[in-house]
Amino acid sequence: MVNNAGIAGNEGPFHEISIEKWQRTQDINLTGTFLGMKHVIPNMLDNGGGSIVNIPSIAGLTGGSGASSYTASKGAVRLLTKATAIDYSKNNIRVNSVHPGYIETPMTSL
Numbered sequence: 001m002v003n004n005a006g007i008a009g010n011e012g013p014f015h016e017i018s019i020e021k022w023q024r025t026q027d028i029n030l031t032g033t034f035l036g037m038k039h040v041i042p043n044m045l046d047n048g049g050g051s052i053v054n055i056p057s058i059a060g061l062t063g064g065s066g067a068s069s070y071t072a073s074k075g076a077v078r079l080l081t082k083a084t085a086i087d088y089s090k091n092n093i094r095v096n097s098v099h100p101g102y103i104e105t106p107m108t109s110l
């Protein structure tokens with residue numbers, strides 16, 4: 001399973017980010033990944049194993065200007081990946097993350 005869905009966009013100064021913008025970013029980028037894994041893992045347990053790939057970002061490793069909500073959500077996905085990888089390694093379920101650099105896509109043009 002690949003957890004790919006995400007949103008970004010220029011957020012402006014951190015102290016001007018609305019709670020709605022902050023929450024929407026966490027809901028899609030972080031909670032979306034949580035829900036995807038939560039609902040696929042039971043099937044992988046039944047099948048004797050599986051592989052999950054999450055898509056945080058280089059921003060989740062280094063931070064990024066004008067992207068505090070995005071950076072926080074992606075850093076959290078990175079460590080959520082590590083935590084679940086440890087928990088389910090005994091069940092033959094691999095959980096990994098990839099951290100792309102900047103690429104022009106529909107998401108980055110919003």
Ligand SMILES: NC(=O)c1ccc[n+]([C@@H]2O[C@H](COP(=O)([O-])OP(=O)(O)OC[C@H]3O[C@@H](n4cnc5c(N)ncnc54)[C@H](O)[C@@H]3O)[C@@H](O)[C@H]2O)c1
Nearest residue numbers: 004005006028055056057058100101102103105106107108
């Ligand atoms: N483009 C970059 O520079 C870059 C860098 C690092 C990481 N990423 C990550 O890669 C992933 C894919 O992004 P992309 O750049 O290919 O952009 P993209 O626009 O091609 O893909 C984003 C996808 O997420 C989906 N999506 C957004 N909100 C959703 C929701 N609420 N429910 C279901 N689907 C939803 C969109 O429909 C779209 O298909 C994202 O998680 C993004 O954060 C992108």
